[in-house]
Amino acid sequence: MNLDYIIEVEDMTVAYEAKPVLWDVDLNIPKSILMAVVGPNGAGKSTLIKAMLDLIKPVSGNVLFNGASYKSQRKHIGYVPQSESVDWDFPTNVLDVVLMGRYGEIGWIKRPKEEDKKKAREALEKVNMIEFADRQISQLSGGQQQRVFLARALVQDADIYFMDEPFKGVDAKTEKAIISILKELKERGKTIIVVHHDLQTVEEYFDWVVLLNTQIIASGPVSEVFTDENLRKTYRSTGQILKR
Amino acid sequence: MSPQMEIQIIAVIVAVACSLPGVFLVLRKMSMMSDAITHTILLGIVIGFFMVNSLTSPFLIVGAALMGVITVFLTEMLNNTKLVSEDSAIGIVFPLLFSIAIVIISKYASSVHLDTDSVLLGELAFAPFNRMKVFGIDIGAKAIYSMGGILIINLLFVIIFFKELKIATFDPALATVLGFSPALIHYSLMTIVSITAVGAFESVGSILVIAFMIGSPVTAYLITDNLKSMIILSGLIGGLNGILGYQLASFLDVSIAGSMAVMTGVVFLLVFIFSPSRGLLTIVSRRKRQKIEFAGKSLMFHIYNHEGKEEEALESGIYTIKEHLQWNEKFLKLIIKELKDKEKIYIKDDIIKLTESGREYAIKSYEEIVSGF
Amino acid sequence: MLDMILTDYTLQIVSLGSALLGIISGVLGSFAVIRKESLLGDAVSHSALPGIALAFLMTQSKRTEILLLGALISGLLSTFIILSIVKYSRIKFDSALALILSVFFGGGIVLLTYIQKIPNANQAGLENFIFGQASTLLKRDIQIMGILGVVLITLIVIFWKEFKIVSFDSDFAESLGFSTKKITTLLFIMIVTAIIIGLQTVGVILMSAMLTAPAVAARQWTDKLSVMVVLSALFGAVSGVIGTILSSLVSKLPTGPMIVIVISIIVIFSLCFAPNRGLIWKYFRNRKKERTINEDQVLVNLYRLAMNHEDLNHSHNISIIKPDKSMTVKSAKELTKKLESLGSRGLAKKDYFNKWAITEKGLEYVENYFKKEEL
Numbered sequence: 006m007n008l009d010y011i012i013e014v015e016d017m018t019v020a021y022e023a024k025p026v027l028w029d030v031d032l033n034i035p036k037s038i039l040m041a042v043v044g045p046n047g048a049g050k051s052t053l054i055k056a057m058l059d060l061i062k063p064v065s066g067n068v069l070f071n072g073a074s075y076k077s078q079r080k081h082i083g084y085v086p087q088s089e090s091v092d093w094d095f096p097t098n099v100l101d102v103v104l105m106g107r108y109g110e111i112g113w114i115k116r117p118k119e120e121d122k123k124k125a126r127e128a129l130e131k132v133n134m135i136e137f138a139d140r141q142i143s144q145l146s147g148g149q150q151q152r153v154f155l156a157r158a159l160v161q162d163a164d165i166y167f168m169d170e171p172f173k174g175v176d177a178k179t180e181k182a183i184i185s186i187l188k189e190l191k192e193r194g195k196t197i198i199v200v201h202h203d204l205q206t207v208e209e210y211f212d213w214v215v216l217l218n219t220q221i222i223a224s225g226p227v228s229e230v231f232t233d234e235n236l237r238k239t240y241r242s243t244g245q246i247l248k249r
Numbered sequence: 250m251s252p253q254m255e256i257q258i259i260a261v262i263v264a265v266a267c268s269l270p271g272v273f274l275v276l277r278k279m280s281m282m283s284d285a286i287t288h289t290i291l292l293g294i295v296i297g298f299f300m301v302n303s304l305t306s307p308f309l310i311v312g313a314a315l316m317g318v319i320t321v322f323l324t325e326m327l328n329n330t331k332l333v334s335e336d337s338a339i340g341i342v343f344p345l346l347f348s349i350a351i352v353i354i355s356k357y358a359s360s361v362h363l364d365t366d367s368v369l370l371g372e373l374a375f376a377p378f379n380r381m382k383v384f385g386i387d388i389g390a391k392a393i394y395s396m397g398g399i400l401i402i403n404l405l406f407v408i409i410f411f412k413e414l415k416i417a418t419f420d421p422a423l424a425t426v427l428g429f430s431p432a433l434i435h436y437s438l439m440t441i442v443s444i445t446a447v448g449a450f451e452s453v454g455s456i457l458v459i460a461f462m463i464g465s466p467v468t469a470y471l472i473t474d475n476l477k478s479m480i481i482l483s484g485l486i487g488g489l490n491g492i493l494g495y496q497l498a499s500f501l502d503v504s505i506a507g508s509m510a511v512m513t514g515v516v517f518l519l520v521f522i523f524s525p526s527r528g529l530l531t532i533v534s535r536r537k538r539q540k541i542e543f544a545g546k547s548l549m550f551h552i553y554n555h556e557g558k559e560e561e562a563l564e565s566g567i568y569t570i571k572e573h574l575q576w577n578e579k580f581l582k583l584i585i586k587e588l589k590d591k592e593k594i595y596i597k598d599d600i601i602k603l604t605e606s607g608r609e610y611a612i613k614s615y616e617e618i619v620s621g622f
Numbered sequence: 623m624l625d626m627i628l629t630d631y632t633l634q635i636v637s638l639g640s641a642l643l644g645i646i647s648g649v650l651g652s653f654a655v656i657r658k659e660s661l662l663g664d665a666v667s668h669s670a671l672p673g674i675a676l677a678f679l680m681t682q683s684k685r686t687e688i689l690l691l692g693a694l695i696s697g698l699l700s701t702f703i704i705l706s707i708v709k710y711s712r713i714k715f716d717s718a719l720a721l722i723l724s725v726f727f728g729g730g731i732v733l734l735t736y737i738q739k740i741p742n743a744n745q746a747g748l749e750n751f752i753f754g755q756a757s758t759l760l761k762r763d764i765q766i767m768g769i770l771g772v773v774l775i776t777l778i779v780i781f782w783k784e785f786k787i788v789s790f791d792s793d794f795a796e797s798l799g800f801s802t803k804k805i806t807t808l809l810f811i812m813i814v815t816a817i818i819i820g821l822q823t824v825g826v827i828l829m830s831a832m833l834t835a836p837a838v839a840a841r842q843w844t845d846k847l848s849v850m851v852v853l854s855a856l857f858g859a860v861s862g863v864i865g866t867i868l869s870s871l872v873s874k875l876p877t878g879p880m881i882v883i884v885i886s887i888i889v890i891f892s893l894c895f896a897p898n899r900g901l902i903w904k905y906f907r908n909r910k911k912e913r914t915i916n917e918d919q920v921l922v923n924l925y926r927l928a929m930n931h932e933d934l935n936h937s938h939n940i941s942i943i944k945p946d947k948s949m950t951v952k953s954a955k956e957l958t959k960k961l962e963s964l965g966s967r968g969l970a971k972k973d974y975f976n977k978w979a980i981t982e983k984g985l986e987y988v989e990n991y992f993k994k995e996e997l
Contacts, residue, residue, distance in 0.1 A: 016564070016573045022536065025543065027552045028615065058797050059671035064540075065547060065574035076799075084797040091791045094331075095656060105787050109798030157794075182288045212918055217835045220615070252809060280720035281661055290826070330901060332893055337838050340660040344831030345886035348879035351753065456668070456827075457731075460724035466745045467717050503735040510728020517721065529710050 011036040011165060011196050012057070013230035017066030019049070019056050028219050030066070034198065041201040041210070041227075044217035045240050047121055051087070051202045053217060054167045058084055070165065079108060083163035087170050089149045093143050099153050100138040102214060128156040130159045131190075148179030150157045157185055166190065166197045173202070184210050207231055252377040255390045257495050259376050260509060262393065262451045264487030267399075267461035270441045272480050275466045276418050277438075281336075282321060283462045285343035286439070287446045287455040289320040292350035294447070299353075310447050317443025318436060320346060353445050391506050392452050399448040406441050407480065414438070415476055429551040453506040461487055464513035468520050471527045471565040490516055544584045547610040548574070549593060552603050565601045632757065633870050639759040639864040640881060642767045643820045644858030647829075648836040649775055650816035651858070652851045653809060655837035661716070662701065664830035667817050669700030671730025671826050674751050675737060677930050684747065686763050693751075693818045700726050701814070726975075727826070730833065754825030756866055756877035759971040767819055770965050778851075785809055786847060823862075824878035832858065835885040842896035861885035917993065920960045921969055924980040925988040937977030 014032040018025060027048040033038065042050045055061045057068050059075045070078035083106070103125040104117050111117055131134045132152040137145070145153065151171055158166055166187075172180050187197050192214075201207065207214055207227060214231050216222040216239040223235045274280050293316025297309040300553065321341060327338040372511035381391040407414065413434055417424040421431040433554050442462070449458045493516070494509025501508070523531045555564040563569050585601070588594045593607035603611065654663050670693035675694025676887050678684060700722050707718040734749055750758060771892040787795040788805045796802045813833070819992065820829045840854035865881030894901050927938050969984035980988075 016551055016575075020543055022539065023995065025547070026972060029547060029554050029635070031554070059794055060796055063575075064544065064668075065551075065576055067573070067575050079797075079799050086791065086793050090793060092656075092658075095790050096841060096850050097786070097790065098845060098847050100792075103796065105791070107796075108787055108800070110785060111783070113800075114784065142847075195278075275714075275717045278714050280714075280717040281664075284664065284720055284723065323880075327893075330893065331759055332842060332899055332901070333838055334655075334658050334660075336658055336661040337655055340664060340830050340834035341838060341886065344828050344835070344882050348828060348831075348882040348886070351876060351879040353881065355874050355879075356872075454731075456724055456727050460728055463717055463720040467713055467721050470713060470717075471711060493658070495683065501736060502739055503732045507728040507731030507735065510725050511732055514725030514729070515723070517725075521707065527711060532710055574775050579661055610729050 009036075011071060012198075013069045013072075014024045014053075014057065014156075015067045015069070016241050017053075017056060018064045019061055020053050020064050021125045025219060027056065027066075030217075030221055032215065032221055032224060034069060034196065037197055038213040039187055039199070040199045040213040041199050042215045042217055043201055043204065043207060043239070044222075048218040048239075050217055051169050054169055054198065054200060058082070058085075058167060064160075081164040083158040083161035083166040085158045085166070085168040085171055087173065088147070088154055089173075092148065093145070097142060097144065098138070099129065099134065099140050099142060099145070100125055102142060102153055103156045103160055106157035109161065124160050124162075125156070128159040129142060131159060132156045133188065145178070147174035148176045151175050151183065152179060154199050155186065159186075164195055166195060166216065168197065168199045170200050170202060170213060204236070250389065253495075253499070255377045255393065256373055256494055256505065257371050258504070259390065259392045259396060259452055260373060260495050260620065261488040262396045262400050263453055264461045264465065264491040264509070265484045266396060266403050266445055267449055267458060268465040268483035269400075269403040269436060269480065270356050270445055271462035272466040272469070272476075273414055273418055273438055273484050274442065275463060275470060276476075279465045280337055280437070282324070283442060283446070283459050285320050285324065286317040286443055286460075287458045288343045288348075289346040290314075290317050290443055290450065291445050291455065292346045292353075294445075295350050295353050302618030310444060313447040314440055315426040316346070316441040317446065318439050321436070321439045328548050335583070342562070343354055396452070399445055403441060403445060410434070410437070411477075444550070453509065457506045457510045460510035460513045461489050461490070464510070464517060465490060468513075468517045471520050471524045472518075486516060497567075541584065541587065544576075544580070545588050545621060548584055548588065548601075548616050549607050550615060552594065552601055553608060553611040556603065556608075567596055567599045567601055570601065625782045629925045630870075633866070634762060635757050636756045636870070636877070636982040637863050639764050639767060640756060640823055640862030640877070641859040642764065642771055642862075643823050643832065644836065644860070644862030644881075644885075646767070646771045646816045646857030647775060647820050647832040647857075648840070648855035648947050649778060650813045651833040651835075651837040652840065652847070652854045653785060653789060654813050654833050656847070657809075657843065659810075659813070660830065660834040661719055662704070663817055663833040664813050664814065666701060667699040667826045667829035668723040669726035669823065670694075670697045670818060670821055671751060672696050672726055672733055673699075674821075675730055675733035678748060679733065679737060685741050686760075687752075687766055690766075690821070691746075693761040693821060696726065696813060697814045697818060698811070701810070716865050723984060730826075739968060742881055750825075751821050752827060753876060754821065754823045754828065754878035755900055756823045756869070759822065763822065770815060774816060777808070777812060780807070781805070781899060781956050782848075794948050828882050831882045831885065835882070835889050836861070839885070839889045842899045845898075857885065861888060875957040917960050917964055917967075920957065921964055922979065922982055922988055922991070923987065924970060924978065928980050928985070935979050937973045937975070937979040939977055 010033040012032075012034040014030055014237060017027055017030040017032075018171065019027040026047075030053065042053060044050050045152055050170050052061060054065050056066075057075070059068075068075060070082065074084070100122070106128070107117055107121040107124065109120065126135060126138065129138055132155050133148065134156060137149065139155075142153070143148070151174075155168075155171065158168070171183055175183070187199070187210075199211070201211070208231060211227055214227045215224040216230065216235050218239045222239045223230045271283070274283055290313040293313035294309050296316070297306070297312030300312070301308045303309075323342045324338045327333050327342060328335045372599045376392040377390045379391045380387050381389055383396050413424070413429045416427065417429060417434040424431045424434070445459050445462075446455065449461070453461070465487035466479065466483040466484050468489075469479045473479050473482055490513045491509055494512040495505055497512060498505040498508035520528065525531060535620065551570075552565045557559045558564075562571055567585075571578060574581070576584075585594070588607070589596075592604055593610060594601050594603055598603070628705050642661055653764070654660055673692035673694070673696025674689045675692075676696070677689050681688050687953075704715070704718045707713050707722075708715050713721075737748065747755075747758065784795075784800055787798075788800065788802050788809070792802045792806070795805075795834055817829050817833060820832050825833055836854040836858040837858050838848070842852045843853055844850050855880050861884040865884045866877055868884070869877040869880040871874040895903070924938070928936070959970070961970055964984070965972060969981060969987055970978055971981050972978055
């Protein structure tokens, strides 16, 4: 166990029907970084996050948060799934969705209290969506949906955040707003792990990067790791276009 | 011809006629539409009856077929409002139309010689009583001719429009580009489904029509990958189900149509479990074999990743490796034994090492996987 | 009619039963609908038939609770088979549903015809489960329905938060530490129980409508799950009672289909007239939107003309204002209408020669419009 790292992934292998998506992945993530997970389609980016969050059972391997299991550290971990993973015509409003971020803290059966609602409102204010609090979620644009999901993660008040493509389908303004919130979280000592698609913005947004293609190709500070050579290794033989 | 023989002939004809359009329902993921249509054609028959006041008029078939198409249309319309999801749309349209039909029948039961039980359940045993006579000469049960006619229509439809049906099923976008309107093909298919259901419901009842439309194609789908063989197999399986069902029914002295549905289920179950290419047994053993094979590759790759590094003793140590992989003892032993037998690994100073061929194999499989995308 | 309800004991019992059924299926149906499981309800209800017949064959008893227990077991078994087929083969969900639904129903028919052949068996009435026979409801049945209803609704209240989050975003729920599998299993067993409760009244064929229709109607009136569940229960109860009364007022009208017709009318009304989501509401809103968009385009043109001219107040002839070819406003007459409308909104003004210019307010409007676009 190494206390320099807040997350340690050891020998993680995940397979769907004997087809490996992640293969013997070792990954150490230091505290207080804003990290991008980058790789071609099908490289296992979302799978890596889901396996770390115990949503998918790996064939082998282990994840430690602060040297302990996910279960014991759950309350320190926040999650933003891909926004298309839910039905946006679900009969509920914005405030209610954000409140769901408090459910883990509240626990089984008990109801959200006034204090939880207050926290949810604060989070909505943070993402500039407070005037939409009572809005039905089907009336939101792609960018607004992502802001709501971000607010839901914020009320989890976690130390580590996992985000699955938070910039997908959002407008430029929302993208800037989200990244500035993420940067602020990082300043406050949080660790943020983001599945990211746009190679152009990696250097501008993130300070740490993982290049993934079934295996970890490279991981470390953007300035050291985000090189043409590493990118070529990551994207080789996929025909997917490289940066620049 | 004996009535028993006639009943079996009718059963086979019904089963084959139903399975032809059924193949396309299954492939187009519209199986539940058969559930809706088989219920709502009843309303078409009832309305048709009140217009022509006869239960034998071909007009009834027209009315029923029309109602089938209307059902599809209403469901799609409801779905297109985006207020209702597709499954709910089906779940609303057909109970309403069916309820209206039941209410009309119950209300005017004395004047309509239709009772809901026979519509729903049918009674194949009575089919031979209804004779077909030409110039006063009895040429067999009427149902043989009516269902036979429908069977021929379905056969012609599938043969003539095979290409169109195929392309509209697998690639609607391409079909549009090529000038075959998928909508037209879709509605023609729905018309065929409705006509078949009307013809079949008299003998087997509306709900069991579903068993023949979906049951045999689904069974065939587990055996073959080829559309043509799937159609032929569906017909054969349907015929088999019909005969087996009749035998079961006469053995137990119970509903023939019900027994045919039960046999459809039984035959499906057998194929589902024992089919050589896609059966449950094959799949389970294949998955198990793949799991072991894959675990072997993973283990070798793990060793390769750490070989020569300072942590090797821990990561690949024979006593410590299971902590790293999170495998249980038994599984690990099995995999290690397997790989040792194949001379991919050996153990030195309690550390698992790759042989030359093992290393090559590990690198090769990684390359395969990564370039596979 | 009213005194009939007040005096007729059987009708009271039956109405109460239908109302209870409507409430229960309305509440649980809301969850089935938002989870897109309505058709599974159809399969479960058809598949209950052999369970009812087998329960009778094994116990020779027609006690409601025994028959319904049989129905529950075969309903759950059918679901298990459907899910296994999808999991272990390439057969899609809809085909598995249709197959199992018809095979189980066929099995039910076989068993029913078998039971009829047993001499002296007290079998009459089992076939009522096909279409339902509300008039056979007894006081005991109502008590059973009542107890089950209270249990189901209490569970919904207790696990409200869990059911909601799992239905909306199960991955997120799992990451918070809620066991998605346990919660969905509980919810599903509850939905199946609700279906079984209704079989005696509306029958195996129409029960799925009782699950789907009230929830779909309720969804149109509200965007809140809690309100939807309450409304759905209300619609279910109302249609249950009205359907029952109608069928007893007019001779030979079957109860189950009448209830389904009433709830379907409520659905159609809701789809058309519910505020916000309703089709008619939407139609007028779209028309209004279309009109504003067209007017906005005309105004933007006026704005451009004004900007290209030294004098902002300079008026322009209609032929110059004519929007470019991408615009939908074609004839001069229509354009005049749009301009008149803009004029009445104070955004444009007309001079003596029927020429048009943009007003101060119009300039402001267009500038705000562009600002909004940039956001």
